[in-house]
Amino acid sequence: MHISKIDLNLFIVLEAIYTEGSITRASQKMNLTQPAISHALKRLRDLFDDPLFERQGNVMTPTPLARSIIEPVRRALRGLEVTLTGAARFDAASSERGFSLAMRDVLEANVLPPLMAGIAREAPLATLNTLQVSRKELASELAAGTLDAAIDVLLPLPNEVRRMQLAGDQTVVLVRRGHPLIKRGKLPLETYLALEHVQTSSRRRGPGLEDVELSRQGLQRRIRLRCQHYFAACRVVSQTDLALTMPDRLARIVNQQFGNQILPLPLTMPSLDVYLYWHANVDNDPANTWLRARVAAAMQAVA
Structure with missing residues (x-):
């Protein structure tokens, strides 16, 4: 069937x-009535000769065919959107656009203050939504345009996802002031291994980068507490003899109210490089180009 005979709104x-x-929820998102959405779904089912979605409780579960076509459909829709957006000049000063930026919560405290200062100065009507996205879904979210960009560590993503290195960071160790094992602000490796540690991770299990490096050297530390957030971990450290290993720049922000000692990690670790990711289909999109420049400037400000 020729595309001229198909209503592209169905996609x-x-x-x-x-x-x-x-x-x-689809009707609410598109500001259409539920009967209108149901009618469009019927036309789609007739077009593909497939149910596309099957109801399971309150959820519309996609069929194998729907799963196989959704990414090409999303790329095509995103390409059309970018074409239409690029045809018009992006005026940051008057734009009311909402941007979506994926990042881990450990980066928000560093990046958001200078980023929002830049956005407020250049685009006072624009809004920003930061969120955490599964790394497995990152490429598809960028392709679909549900994400404008993402900030994360180096990831194995397809060639269609562009990347630019933003900054690096070092790893440090936090212990409370007056810790009995810390003498004259020095932390040799044997003392680091003798300490009990807090590990901060959103995952239920698995080693940290420092544990991987220790393992390579045939060494191991004792994890006494595993928690989700660095703020909570810093507070625990300030009231116990536990030690916390974390990125340096974030440590200097989160630790301000706790006054823990910040010591060099007595272990050679690669720099914690951070990258900006976006999809190839927005390479030349004026709005996305502007956002990427603001993110890069914000990271430079905190480097």
């Missing part, structure tokens, strides 16, 4: 139902 409905998992 917008397809993507909305797939993303929202619900006809009700």
Whole structure:
């Protein structure tokens, strides 16, 4: 069937139902009535000769065919959107655009203050939404345009996802002031291994980068506490004899109210490099180019 005979709005409905998992939420997202969404879904089913979605409780579960076509559909829709956006000049001063930026929570305290200062200065009507996205879903979210960009460590992503190195960081160790094992502010490796440690991770299990490096040397430290957030870990350190290993720049922000000692990690570790990611289909999008420049400037400000 020739594309001229197909209503391209149907594919917008397809993507909305797939993303929202619900006809009700898709109708709210598109500001259409539920009967209109249901009618569009019927036309899609006739077009593909496939149910596309099957109801399981309150969720519309995609069929194998729907799963196989969603990424090409998202790329095509994103390409059209970029073409239309690029045809018009992006005026930051008057734009009311909302941007979505994925980043880990450990980066927010560093990046957001200078980033929002730059956005407020140049685009006072624009908004920013930061969120955490599964690394497995990062490429598809960027391709679909549900994310404008992402900040993360070096990741094995497809060639269609562009990247630019932003900054590096060092790893440090925090212990409370007056810690009985720390003499004259020195932390030799044997003392580091004798300490009990806090490990901060959003994962349920698994080693940290420092544990991987220790393992390579046939060494191991004792993890006494595993928690989710560095703020909580810093507070624990200030009231116990536990030690915390974390990125330097974040440590200097989070630790301000606790006054823990910040000591060099007595272990050779690679720099914690941070990268900016975006999809090739927005390489020349004026709005995305502007956002990337603001992110790069913010990272430079905290380097």
